[in-house]
Amino acid sequence: MLSKDKKSPSMPNIRWQRFNMNNTSLPILPNNKIINDNKLKSNNQDQFKFKDQPHLSHLNNDNNGDIINNNNSSLSIPNSISNQISIASSLNYSNLSVIDLYGAQEDDVPSEQDQDQDQDQDLDGDIVDDEGYVHVSEQLHPHIVKKSSNIDPSSRLIKDHRNQIPIINNDNILKSDRDRYGFKKSNNFISESDYNQWWISYSQHLIRRKKKWNTLILKNGLSLNKDNPKRFPPKSEKLKRYIRKGIPSEWRGNAWWYFAKGSEVLQEGFYDKLIESSIDLMNKDVEIINRDLNRTFPDNIYFKKIEKDDADNNDDDEPEMIQQLRRVLVAFSIYQPSIGYCQSMNFIAGLLLIFLDEERAFWMLVIITKRLLPGLHEINLEGVSIHQGVLMLALRDYLPSIFEKFLKINLIDDEDENIQSISNYEFLNRLPPVMLTTSSWFMSIFIGILPIETTLRVWDCLFAEDSCFLFKTSIAIFKLIEPKLLMNGIDEMEIFTTIQNSPKYLLDSNKIFDLIFKRGEFWNKLTQDDIERCKKFVYNQRKQKNHYKDNNKDSSNLKFNRNLLNDKLWNEDLYGFKKNIGVLQWNKKLSERMKLNLKKNFTKS
Amino acid sequence: MSKSNLSKYKIVFLGEQNVGKTSLITRFMYDTFDSSYAATIGIDFLSKTMYLDDKTIRLQLWDTAGQERFRSLIPSYIRDSHVAVIVYDISSKKSFDLLDKWVEDVKLERDNNVVICLIGNKNDLTNERQVSIQDGELKAKKLDAKIFLETSSKLGYNVKNLFKKIAKTLPEFEEIQKGNEEEEMIDINIENKENQESQCQC
Numbered sequence: 001m002l003s004k005d006k007k008s009p010s011m012p013n014i015r016w017q018r019f020n021m022n023n024t025s026l027p028i029l030p031n032n033k034i035i036n037d038n039k040l041k042s043n044n045q046d047q048f049k050f051k052d053q054p055h056l057s058h059l060n061n062d063n064n065g066d067i068i069n070n071n072n073s074s075l076s077i078p079n080s081i082s083n084q085i086s087i088a089s090s091l092n093y094s095n096l097s098v099i100d101l102y103g104a105q106e107d108d109v110p111s112e113q114d115q116d117q118d119q120d121q122d123l124d125g126d127i128v129d130d131e132g133y134v135h136v137s138e139q140l141h142p143h144i145v146k147k148s149s150n151i152d153p154s155s156r157l158i159k160d161h162r163n164q165i166p167i168i169n170n171d172n173i174l175k176s177d178r179d180r181y182g183f184k185k186s187n188n189f190i191s192e193s194d195y196n197q198w199w200i201s202y203s204q205h206l207i208r209r210k211k212k213w214n215t216l217i218l219k220n221g222l223s224l225n226k227d228n229p230k231r232f233p234p235k236s237e238k239l240k241r242y243i244r245k246g247i248p249s250e251w252r253g254n255a256w257w258y259f260a261k262g263s264e265v266l267q268e269g270f271y272d273k274l275i276e277s278s279i280d281l282m283n284k285d286v287e288i289i290n291r292d293l294n295r296t297f298p299d300n301i302y303f304k305k306i307e308k309d310d311a312d313n314n315d316d317d318e319p320e321m322i323q324q325l326r327r328v329l330v331a332f333s334i335y336q337p338s339i340g341y342c343q344s345m346n347f348i349a350g351l352l353l354i355f356l357d358e359e360r361a362f363w364m365l366v367i368i369t370k371r372l373l374p375g376l377h378e379i380n381l382e383g384v385s386i387h388q389g390v391l392m393l394a395l396r397d398y399l400p401s402i403f404e405k406f407l408k409i410n411l412i413d414d415e416d417e418n419i420q421s422i423s424n425y426e427f428l429n430r431l432p433p434v435m436l437t438t439s440s441w442f443m444s445i446f447i448g449i450l451p452i453e454t455t456l457r458v459w460d461c462l463f464a465e466d467s468c469f470l471f472k473t474s475i476a477i478f479k480l481i482e483p484k485l486l487m488n489g490i491d492e493m494e495i496f497t498t499i500q501n502s503p504k505y506l507l508d509s510n511k512i513f514d515l516i517f518k519r520g521e522f523w524n525k526l527t528q529d530d531i532e533r534c535k536k537f538v539y540n541q542r543k544q545k546n547h548y549k550d551n552n553k554d555s556s557n558l559k560f561n562r563n564l565l566n567d568k569l570w571n572e573d574l575y576g577f578k579k580n581i582g583v584l585q586w587n588k589k590l591s592e593r594m595k596l597n598l599k600k601n602f603t604k605s
Numbered sequence: 606m607s608k609s610n611l612s613k614y615k616i617v618f619l620g621e622q623n624v625g626k627t628s629l630i631t632r633f634m635y636d637t638f639d640s641s642y643a644a645t646i647g648i649d650f651l652s653k654t655m656y657l658d659d660k661t662i663r664l665q666l667w668d669t670a671g672q673e674r675f676r677s678l679i680p681s682y683i684r685d686s687h688v689a690v691i692v693y694d695i696s697s698k699k700s701f702d703l704l705d706k707w708v709e710d711v712k713l714e715r716d717n718n719v720v721i722c723l724i725g726n727k728n729d730l731t732n733e734r735q736v737s738i739q740d741g742e743l744k745a746k747k748l749d750a751k752i753f754l755e756t757s758s759k760l761g762y763n764v765k766n767l768f769k770k771i772a773k774t775l776p777e778f779e780e781i782q783k784g785n786e787e788e789e790m791i792d793i794n795i796e797n798k799e800n801q802e803s804q805c806q807c
Contacts (some may be wrong), residue, residue, distance in 0.1 A: 104754075288672060291623040300640035305641065343622070343672045344646045381677050433681050440646040448643060493613065493665055497652045 029397045029534070030525040127151040135446070165249045165355065167227070168203050180249060181354050182301035183452050187506040190451065198507050202453070205510065210248045232258045244517065246457050246509070253355035260367050262360055271359045274331040285333040285341040293322050297344045303350060304513060324353050329364045342377035344443035344445045351447055372467050376442060382542070387442045388435045389428040389538035390531060398475050398523045401486055406432045409492050427543045437499050441474055454509035466528045475523045476515040477503050497570055611654065611663045614775050617682050618694035620705045622671030622702040625726040628758035629692065630666050633768055638759050645670045648682060650652060657772050673699065675711060683714040688722060688771050694724045696733035701744070708748045720774045722752040729757040
C-alpha cells in the first residue's frame, strides 16, 4: 500500500515548492521599458542555459528523473538577485528581437499579404510526391465503430491505430455536415456555409503546409512512413515556424507525441496494468467520470450516443470512443490520485483520443497535467487561480486599459475595503469575476472556446513551446476584442458576453495566430521562464493571504483510490520521468546518419 | 427603453454535476432540449430580457460547473447574486442529499440577502424517481427556500413558471407580489402547465 509520506512528486505542495521562495518582487514581463544593460550581463548565465530552446528547459531532467526537483534547483535563485533576473530575462528577449513573426528570421519574414507563402526556398517540388494530399476514395470517417458491446478493459490490449485523421478531400468535407474530426461544422456561432467558405481557402493553406512538411521531413533524412511519420526534425527556428503554422492534422497525433516527448514518460505495459486494476472499480471519481462520458463531445460522431433503433438495445451499445475515454480517465484517476478526475479533463482526453491511440492518449494526459499545466486540475483548483492571476499580470503589462476595466467591475459592490487597489496586488487574491470566465480557457485548453481547427493549432504550439503559449493566445484574444471591451457605456453583462462568445467566432486560425506573432507586440516574447516567475509571484501573494488554510479539507476523497492499489503500481519511478533518452538529441544523430546514407546512395547511383 | 437602463438581476445556478442546470437554462433561453449537453467548465454566462406584467427586466444567468472542486471558484459569482437556483435531480437521491452544502455556500457569501430557489429537475423520469415531492417541499422549508418547484427541461414543464416566480421575488415586482399571495401556492401538477405559463411572454 502507499504509505502516506510517499507522495508523488506532483502532489501540489511539492510541486509548488518551485514557487516557494520569498520572492515578493513582481516579475517584469518583456516589454519596451528601458532595460539596464549592465545588470543583465553580470548574472545568471545558468538561468539562460536553455536560451536556444527555452521551451525545453523544464524537460532537462537529470538522471534521477525528478523533474520537479530539477526545476526547483533552476529556480532557487537568491532573493537579492531576483530582480536582476527579471530584467535579465527582458534582455534575453531584446536579444531575440531579430526573431519575429512565427519565429522567422527578419529577412525570412513573409509579406503581410501572404504570410504562409514560401519563405522557404528549399521547396523544389520533386521531392514531394503525391503522398498525402492527393487522395481519392477514403471515407470521411473511416474509424467509426458502431457496435462494441465488450467493455472489458482488457479488450483494448489489441492496440488500435485507427485514429487516423482523413486526408484533406474537399469534396467529402464540403458535402458532409461534419469536419475531418467528426465534429458538426455548424454551431450557435458558425453556420455551415461560413464553415465551407472558410474551409475552401483554409484547405489551400493546409495543402501548402503539408507540402512543406513533407519536404522538411525528407530533407532531414526522415521517413514519411506512408504519410504517417513517427520522427520529426530536431528543434530549430525553422521547425518552430512550421509548427506555429500548423502541423498537418494527419500527423498531429505522432507529432504531439514526439514534441511533448511522450516516449520519455511511456512505460510499456503500465497503462494496461492500470486498466486491469480498474476493472470493477467504483469510487467517486469513477462515478463522476461516468456521468461526464456522454457529456464530452455529444455532437461528435465518434462520441455521440448510438441511436437506439430497437428496444432490445441496452447500455452496452456504447461507442468505442466512449469506452476508451472511460478507460483513460479512470486509469488516470488511479495513476494521479492528487488530481483524480477533474471536469475538463474529459475534453482534453477526448480530443487526444481523436488523434492518438488510447495508451498514448493516457500518457499525453499525464504530460499535460504534470509538465505543461501542473496544479491546474488539482483538487482545490488553486492552480486555476494562479494561472488566472498570471493572466492578470500579463494583461496589466500588455493591455492596461482592459486590466483597469476589469478591476472596476464589481468595485461598487465591494464594500469591504479598497481591495482592488493595484499597488498591493490584492487583485491577485480576489480575482475580478471576469477572470473566472477565462478559467476554462486553461482548464480545457481552449476546447469549446476556440473553433476546433484553431484549438488544434494552439495545441501544436503548446506541446512544442509549453504553457506560455496559452498566455500568448489569451492576450491575443483580448487584443482582438479590446475595441469592443473599451467601448463607452459597455456594461458588465456585455463584457462577459464578449469575452465568452468572441473566441467562438475565430474560425480563421491565421487571424489569431498572426496577431500572436505580430511584429512589434511584446507579448509574443513571453517565455516560459517569465510565466514560471509570475506563477511563483502569484502563488506567494495568495499564500500570504492564507488562501491555503483549508487546502486538504477534501482530500478524504482520495482514500477511495489508494487502497485499491498494490505496491507495484506505486513504485516511485512511476511519478518521475526517469527515462532520460534525450529523444531529440538521439534523433538528431539519427537523422544525420540517414542524411549520410542518402548521400552515399545518391553518389553511388 | 434602452437595454442599459433596464434593471439587471443576477441569478446563479448551483447543484451537483449532471442535474440539468445547463438544460434548464437552455430551455428557458431557447426553448430547446438535447439529451446531452457538454459539461460546463467553470462558468457560463447568459443574459435574457424578460417581459412580465408590463415590466421589462434583464436577467443575468450564471451556469456553473457541478463538480465539487469547482466550488472554490464560485463564491465571487455568488457574492452579488440576487437569486440562487439550487438544482437537484429527482432520480438521484445523492444530488438531493448534497443540497445543504450548496445552500451553505450561498448563505456564507450572501447571508440572507438572496432568494433561494430549490428545483427538483428531471421530473419526467417518474420511473426512476428517488426523491418524493414531499421530501422536496420539506427540504425547501428547512432551507428557507422561497420557491420550490419540480421541473422537466425535457418536457419544458414548469421552466417558464420558475422564471416567472423568480422575477416576482425581485424588487421590481414586489408590490404585485403582495397583491397576489395566492400565487405563492406552488402547482406541481403537470396538467396545469399550459395555464401556468400563459401569462408569461418570455
